[in-house]
Amino acid sequence: MAAVLALIGGLNACGGDGDDGDSTAAGSEEVTLTVFAAASLTSTFTELGERFESENEGVSVEFNFAGSSDLVAQIQNGSPADVFASADEKNMQKATDDDLVEGEPTLFAANTLQIVTAPGNPKGIEGFEDLAAEDITLVICAPEVPCGAATKEVEESSGITLSPASEESAVTDVLAKVTSGEADAGLVYVTDAVGAGDAVESISFPEAADAVNDYPIAVLAGSEHGDMAQRFVDFVLGPTGREVLGEAGFVQSE
């Protein structure tokens, strides 16, 4: 039994140090930044990473996109990362509480909810209150996940109670239920609606302003390339970052 455990331990050790070996080995300019970013940032951060690489010789940016709570769990369990961009402040707070963040997180973007329907909006939905109608098959996020928490906030502030057919655990599942025609309407983030293009029709509603989701970004305490990581954060906060994020539907955080 001891031999078996030793074997497993050995395998673990092999797997653990494979990732960042090349960042220190080569010349002084060769740096690999590992950025953990919320799944909703996949397209924008991929583009920002490419632009950052072309502006900084010898730097390559690698991403790990996943749900913010998954990313925090990975960072807490010792996953090597230089930068963390969360889709909500709650998950960034978890990292800050465990002293995993270098300095203070900065808010770099904000996202609000939007209604999506099938192209052409066959059910004639015009605003948030229309979603409560009985003949509408509505899909929203579960209150346990950020987009669902935002939905609940809007429900509470507007006094309109929704009766959804399903409470999904990911915003992409809500979108999929609408694009496949299973649901008449869904509540997703503006950026998801923009990303879906012509597959859906988007309807903005004023009550969405009651639940603005702020995205914080921070350099992680465990980063071996703190300066370069800070440069990437500044790049996201700078004009290029604002432009790319704005095109995807994000608004500036206040």
Place this chain on the structure above:
Amino acid sequence: MRSSQYSGLPAWVYVPAAAGAAFVLLPLLALMARVDWSQFISLITSESSVAALRLSLVTASISTVACVVLGVPMAVVLARTRFAGQSVLRSLVLLPMVLPPVVGGIALLYTFGRRGLLGEHLEVVGLQIAFSTVAVVIAQTFVSLPFLVVSLEGTLRTAGRRYDIVAATLGAKPTTVLRRVTLPLVLPGLASGAILAFARALGEFGATITFAGSLQGVTRTLPLEIYLQREVDPDAAVALSLVLVVVAVLVIGLVRGSRGQM
């Protein structure tokens, strides 16, 4: 070596065998080590947990009945007859076993969904399957049916057809042979197949979340509840995971018991 019986195995085989056993058991031990025992009962008896467990047990039971109703005739036909394309057909009906469940979910969506192959016609009659408990049962039956068919077909082939032939030569009609001779002989195999199907239905996740949606008491089965709880309350997710492990262990025990009778 104290063993009185000669096993005929070289000593080194025990090393990878023990490693394999540790590989399977270690994660389960790790899961148990993470359980917050002081809160365990309150975590698994919360309203949402109980609703999810009840829904899982009810839907998995209905799915198992559906598997028996559809699967027994399938197994009998596959085991007892020969026709052109039989081996291809067998491979195809067993496909859900190896298919990623999410692919099954997408396929079901395009069959029973509102714009699906059958769904469009069902919609006209006023039947909507999406987001209903029926969708959960369909997803579970789809993924578990092959387990029952494979298990029962194997038992039928092992049992052979001697008794069937004797019964037929004594004047029994085909239905009587099937009901009074063939099926009683393979009952233990049928039982273990049904229990396997039940276990697979209980654990179904991918096809359900893709096809049925997720709403407490309607479509959110235990695996979906665990997936959701993980977001906010990892302790609850771990506690519920352990409940599923316990159910799975009981199921394995039942299968061994039903095999033991043979």
